[in-house]
Amino acid sequence: MRLDNSRESDNVEDRRASGPRIGGRGTIGIGTIVLALVAMYFGVDPSVVLQMAEGPPMQQEAPASRPPANDPQAIFVSKVLGETEDTWSAIFQKDLNRQYVAPKLVLFRGATPTACGTGQSAMGPFYCPGDSKVYIDLSFFDELQNRFKAPGDFAQAYVIAHEVGHHVQHLLGISDQVDNLRRRNPSQANALSVRMELQADCFAGLWAQRADAARNILEGGDVEEALGAATAIGDDRLQKQSQGYVVPDAFTHGSSAQRVRWFKRGLESGSIKQCDTFSASSL
Numbered sequence: 001m002r003l004d005n006s007r008e009s010d011n012v013e014d015r016r017a018s019g020p021r022i023g024g025r026g027t028i029g030i031g032t033i034v035l036a037l038v039a040m041y042f043g044v045d046p047s048v049v050l051q052m053a054e055g056p057p058m059q060q061e062a063p064a065s066r067p068p069a070n071d072p073q074a075i076f077v078s079k080v081l082g083e084t085e086d087t088w089s090a091i092f093q094k095d096l097n098r099q100y101v102a103p104k105l106v107l108f109r110g111a112t113p114t115a116c117g118t119g120q121s122a123m124g125p126f127y128c129p130g131d132s133k134v135y136i137d138l139s140f141f142d143e144l145q146n147r148f149k150a151p152g153d154f155a156q157a158y159v160i161a162h163e164v165g166h167h168v169q170h171l172l173g174i175s176d177q178v179d180n181l182r183r184r185n186p187s188q189a190n191a192l193s194v195r196m197e198l199q200a201d202c203f204a205g206l207w208a209q210r211a212d213a214a215r216n217i218l219e220g221g222d223v224e225e226a227l228g229a230a231t232a233i234g235d236d237r238l239q240k241q242s243q244g245y246v247v248p249d250a251f252t253h254g255s256s257a258q259r260v261r262w263f264k265r266g267l268e269s270g271s272i273k274q275c276d277t278f279s280a281s282s283l
């Protein structure tokens with residue numbers, strides 16, 4: 001990948017130095033509640049005790065710290081995120097006549113609080129629509145290279161672009177519609193998830209095509225790297241590795257072949273209309 005001409009995003013929030021913040025200051029423990037009950041018994045307003053226990057606002061709400069300048073991996077992530085911002089802003093403006101609102105990207109280690117519950121690195125990178133943030137523990141990229149045998153910078157960029165694809169789905173109201181459908185048809189929940197995931201792959205391909213057309217970011221071998229990653233993290237592959245057999249009903253991301261097909265579809269067409277996985281008769 002060529003990112004010399006790419007700017008770094010301002011939307012990276014680096015939580016790596018602080019480590020897991022679960023259950024830290026600012027939480028109300030059982031002890032506090034007991035104390036509040038005792039206070040109530042003695043005629044003290046319990047909210048005073050609760051307020052005291054809560055203390056100053058959680059550190060979490062302090063301005064996001066940016067990654068250090070001597071951290072090539074964080075700079076890479078920041079540049080790829082910047083590329084998604086510039087590309088999606090242009091697509092939203094030109095193709096959808098709308099304003100793109102960029103997501104934040106949180107770098108964390110181990111575990112971190114999110115609006116979707118506790119984020120854990122074992123879950124792999126994910127997007128939380130509740131706070132419009134992409135969460136990544138960078139150790140996933142080592143795993144991508146070593147465990148999934150999908151090396152290369154563009155394989156990593158594809159993973160980020162896929163998560164940003166979920167943000168685009170959120171902005172366009174697709175995620176909400178799918179959530180409603182899932183609630184009404186629980187038996188279709190997995191099939192709907194697959195269509196969501198394949199659309200995020202198609203959006204990743206579309207991003208790559210548009211970003212390359214604008215700033216020449218692709219180098220020889222890059223597309224193969226992304227396809228390698230799409231193959232490696234298809235559900236059939238992941239299931240074979242973890243259980244030794246494949247259970248198609250439990251698919252939530254699509255098979256390796258499907259992921260490759262939809263990424264390519266976005267990449268080759270460069271058109272958002274081509275990414276309608278929901279009306280596609282075959283995936």
Ligand SMILES: [Zn+2]
Nearest residue numbers: 162166197200
């Ligand atoms: Zn996904």
